[in-house]
Amino acid sequence: QITLKDSGPTLVKPTQTLTLTCAFSGFSLTTPGEGVGWFRQAPGKAPEWLALIYWDDDNRYSPSLKNRLTVSKDNSKNRVILRMTNVDPLDTATYYCAHAGNSYDHWGQGALVTVSS
Amino acid sequence: DIVMTQSPDSLAVSLGERATINCKSSHSILYRSNNHDYLAWYQQKPGHPPKLLIYWASTRESGVPDRFSGSGSGTDFTLTISSLQAEDVAVYYCQQYYSSPHNFGQGTRLEI
Numbered sequence: 001q002i003t004l005k006d007s008g009p010t011l012v013k014p015t016q017t018l019t020l021t022c023a024f025s026g027f028s029l030t031t032p033g034e035g036v037g038w039f040r041q042a043p044g045k046a047p048e049w050l051a052l053i054y055w056d057d058d059n060r061y062s063p064s065l066k067n068r069l070t071v072s073k074d075n076s077k078n079r080v081i082l083r084m085t086n087v088d089p090l091d092t093a094t095y096y097c098a099h100a101g102n103s104y105d106h107w108g109q110g111a112l113v114t115v116s117s
Numbered sequence: 118d119i120v121m122t123q124s125p126d127s128l129a130v131s132l133g134e135r136a137t138i139n140c141k142s143s144h145s146i147l148y149r150s151n152n153h154d155y156l157a158w159y160q161q162k163p164g165h166p167p168k169l170l171i172y173w174a175s176t177r178e179s180g181v182p183d184r185f186s187g188s189g190s191g192t193d194f195t196l197t198i199s200s201l202q203a204e205d206v207a208v209y210y211c212q213q214y215y216s217s218p219h220n221f222g223q224g225t226r227l228e229i
Contacts (some may be wrong), residue, residue, distance in 0.1 A: 049220060
């Protein structure tokens, strides 16, 4: 079955780069049609779509965050990495990765990231 | 960007009664080549990630009870819970995955 585990630092200082990892099993990002998306959710808010990487390295980004985000994959380790540069306290949220199948059908448990000095 | 707007923001329904949540997209999310609406519904409980309930606007995800149903096409969609159970208390979101960014609605809080 498909599982995803998102992980990253719990605390990041303003202006630093945040690196999040999504380790997955049950599918391969070398298989045509497969993808992994990234989301975040601030407390009490709706989820916000951040980025999506497909099996063929077709990457999509949120227009409002495009200049700060990079998504990449490591097929040998079944991992997807999301990097966000120049973080701000407004980037404090729970970050999720999810399998892009029938919409987003399997999600990680979430990684809470706080941006504070 | 396609903007998703849900109504109402919150809803109180008695146990066993019907709950209806609406979602409107700013552009059509019907892909004519395959006749699919790229609309999903999620349920989220505190401390948990969103759980996929419905995709293609009306197809139930495996394991989702049949009291949950989705309808609509183009720009107007509805999630219906036919007979509310206590475990259905949650926040519900619609999301379009027709074009990036794959935006969500603002959410509807469902209470008893």
